Amino acid sequence: MASVVDRLNLKAAILCKDIVRMCTIAGSGHPSSGLSLVHMVTALMYNKMRYSPSDAWNNSADRLVLSEGHAVPVIYAAYADLEGVVGKSKAKSWKLSSKDLSSLRKLGSVLDGHPNPAEGMPFFDAATGSLGQGASVAAGLALAARTDGSDRIIYCFIGDGESREGQIWEAVDFIAERGLNNVVLIFNCNGQGQSDYVASQQSPKALAGKLAAAGLNAKIIDGHNIKGFLDTLKENMGKGKPPLAICAETIKGWGSSILTSGNWHGKPLPAADVETTMKDYDRIISKMKSKGIRVGNLQPGKPAKTTRRAEIKKVTLAKPSQILKADKAFRANGAIATRRAYGLALVALGRANKNVVGLDADVKNSTFAIYFHEKYPDRFFECRIAEQNMLSMAVGLSAAGKIPFVSSFGKFFSRAYDQIEMAAIGRANIKITGSHSGVTLGADGPSQMSLSDVAFFASMSTAHSGDGTPICVVLQPIDGVSAVKMTELMANHKGMCYMRTLRSDTPTMYKDNERFVIGGTKTVVKGKDIAIFGTAFMVHEAMKAAELLKADGIKASVVDAYSLPIKAGEVTRAARANKNRILTVEDNYGQAMGAAVAQIAAAEGGIKVSSLNVPKIPKSARDVGKLLKYLSLDAKSIAKKAKQMI
């Protein structure tokens, strides 16, 4: 009678043939990386993991994160063989079969070049493929499991070359700090990168040394020895044990005489070489079979229970004035920084929806996420100064049904733009709030100012997720009321949102019953000669400019362009009411709101648009007024520009 291990070994050898073939048929892909993982993947997917291939949406099942996303053919091969379900939703799902493997990387296929749950591969929780992000996603899933009291385990495969990415070590620190022993990191040490051998800094021994120094339980194993792998898992996992990290020595292109000679990274076998490799595997398979080994019915473990990700339910917060009155200064004079209003709104959200979680990177007393931290410490995760890990953890949390609100300085999110784009590709439902936006933080200087953030997020807002909703929504409140309303809006919008908040106090502009919608604008001063479109702090400066213009007999409208993408009708309506003249004003670099407005105007025709942006690299200034003048963004400069247009 063959042991389970023997049977798993046989299955692994059989899967190798699928891995090689599907890449050759596709004409691209990474068979050699997949082959290096084949034994460990087989051990997990056919045995160790507690999940049901027929129900990929069970929020209590174990999960697998493939950080080195290019190795995905090994997963596809196993999942197809197990008849795992695929599709964009449970209602519209179907069972994958091995013949589907020939559709790898085809336009109509769910088998994308790299893992992406959003293209119909629900076995995965996040889009991966840009390297170094999986351990953080796994940590996010593990945090969610811990918060939910779930015993699910998150396995994560990381490439050795990939582990040079600093984000991996941010994740390791977080896992160690929180003692997240429901994550198992498995480093695939096949020794080969794309253009070179992996550095000795990423050898199994070096990695194990670093992991141990970071406080994980680091083990070096043979990644093709299924028994050793399963034993290591069994012996080192469980209550009270430190998080386990495995450095698995593997062979890139395992079992194929051709793929193990020379550098085959990212290259499929030419069709002519497939037969030789099939024979390699057939020999291995025959040898096992000759010993009486048969695969039989291999099945993964059973999940403890079946639960579903929380649905995103509409939340209605109390009136903004009710929420904001917790702030003494607001009560006194109605002025409050939008960042502080956001903090208060976040607490209200936390009360309204227990799935709301907060993350911040050691600036919670500046972003005011600290209010949430104080009220809901169990749902707040201090991520320390490691923005990349924070973002990808949020992706993991959202995949488990949480609604993560991630806070930092707007500037510091540029540290994680790759992670943010990957979140968008996976259609993660995360909410990003960048404080101290624009130049009005003044004295700290440009290293703390978010200046190209609007262009970056707005760029994503020009495309949609597939279902018509923009990939990303940009929101810019100008007062406490709109900050509360937009925080609520973010919670109710399914998909990525980016909200910019301000360091300094601004007066209350809106009433409690004001409505804010994606794509909308608000006319805060009604004129007829020119419409000044402003964002955030610049709306207030534009209002001063409108006052100055009055003295010259010019009646300027001021429009709060609080949302991107902006609806074309909002622009054309304002233009028509203001002699087809629009001046846009922002305290960030260009390609932002002004460009979006100009594009609508130029497509429509007959509307003139001029724009003021931050025209040069700012510097420190104690006085915000002086800095705005230095950048030609003060009320006088705005008024001057408006006059030039008339």
Added chain:
Amino acid sequence: MASVVDRLNLKAAILCKDIVRMCTIAGSGHPSSGLSLVHMVTALMYNKMRYSPSDAWNNSADRLVLSEGHAVPVIYAAYADLEGVVGKSKAKSWKLSSKDLSSLRKLGSVLDGHPNPAEGMPFFDAATGSLGQGASVAAGLALAARTDGSDRIIYCFIGDGESREGQIWEAVDFIAERGLNNVVLIFNCNGQGQSDYVASQQSPKALAGKLAAAGLNAKIIDGHNIKGFLDTLKENMGKGKPPLAICAETIKGWGSSILTSGNWHGKPLPAADVETTMKDYDRIISKMKSKGIRVGNLQPGKPAKTTRRAEIKKVTLAKPSQILKADKAFRANGAIATRRAYGLALVALGRANKNVVGLDADVKNSTFAIYFHEKYPDRFFECRIAEQNMLSMAVGLSAAGKIPFVSSFGKFFSRAYDQIEMAAIGRANIKITGSHSGVTLGADGPSQMSLSDVAFFASMSTAHSGDGTPICVVLQPIDGVSAVKMTELMANHKGMCYMRTLRSDTPTMYKDNERFVIGGTKTVVKGKDIAIFGTAFMVHEAMKAAELLKADGIKASVVDAYSLPIKAGEVTRAARANKNRILTVEDNYGQAMGAAVAQIAAAEGGIKVSSLNVPKIPKSARDVGKLLKYLSLDAKSIAKKAKQMI
């Protein structure tokens, strides 16, 4: 007779008063962080470092990188006391004095809130303040020194909380791999972050363990013990020794009874509390003086020699066809991928200018930086899969007079947008080439596609560096000839450039004598009914569309909009010649070239602009044509849109 150490201690105590006072006068700043560094900074700047405060531009002098930029008041205090020179160039420099410290964070001051050489503080090599980047800058400076045969030492201070940033560990790996013992990393372990105590993962012991595991010589010392600090440096530096990393236990707010109680991160002392703190320091000072200690004439060491950073000299490469003929396929049919042409041009550049250096992150065989690597191995730095470290190292290299050409996939540079913005703030002269741009890499899917890159870099291109040149120039070659010409253009342009290259071959479009300038465009098809502005691969698709339109009797012009910022005249001229109709076509998200064109058109008036961009998140496709159709970017879709406009 007082020892040098006693005298340094006395000087340090005196500097504390300046640190505290300047922040109180400024009304903001980080006195407590500066105070935790005061003894080590004093030991370096008044003794150990070999540099001349009167010549900050000596390329052979030791350097100090302040990664935790917010601690900068301690440097300003010492540098002013030493009458260090400041100013934007040697020719226009002057000596700082202690009375200048009261201008900290003022608009007109060289004493910006965070270090920035570009604002007139030449003691620094790079803008810092967004955390985690200094060790990489130091590694870049050290690489340059080694390449130049210089014995200069680079000291780098890193915050303990800051060392949670993964980039620090990318830098540590690089320093270990290259054995860069001309860098000394000094971790300032004061135990306090902004919003919390530093995690135990960043304790001196934990850091030392990690550093040792990475292969550095890690030492834990008392950061306020000048003798111990200097002895540690003396004993552990020198030929053949491993790179040294010091974990210095320090006290945040050292010496001030007020600043050492509670959390004073980032807070200046209120004016009312200054006197108490001055008394604290006066007591310390008096005690030392009572022992007969006097500061006397403390001076730093002498640099071995005086050299200057290499000037950027104009390079003229051979004719593109000469350079490209090294490629067999090009010789055969004139088709070549722009990424490959870039690789060949880079080799030619390397021959023309020995200061050109190359960096790549394990994709050199995809970006074709491998050609440079093969020809000039001593000037090529394989950075492994760690893009953030690569970018900040390039900043360090450029500060030492090198011209770094940094190559990776366009997508993967989004990993380093924070570092790129910091490079721009410091006006670093770096050249970034992103390959596999847009969607035409097809099969690998969106995780490998650069889609918001144009918006991000173009955003910076809308602002200038202070001297009128754009912060960043975006270049998009469409064939081998323009790729060579633009590589040359990048080398000759002082400042940051971003060039996008393509995966797939494109036919030769330009003659050798074609001129390309920043802001320019090229009309590649001359029509009269509509101008189709395209970039990169889409220019070729637009040409096909123009052919389709011919059949309908429509004569479309095709304009290669190869450069951002784009000159207004290029847009208006093309519009006037084509019935004021422009259609823009790009295979990236919006807020990019099309938005820039629309802004010019809307400012001018009377020009209609419509745009095609990637309208939704792409997915894998084996066939590029099918993917373009899926995204409504194929020739047919372009022609259809053009017809709608007419």
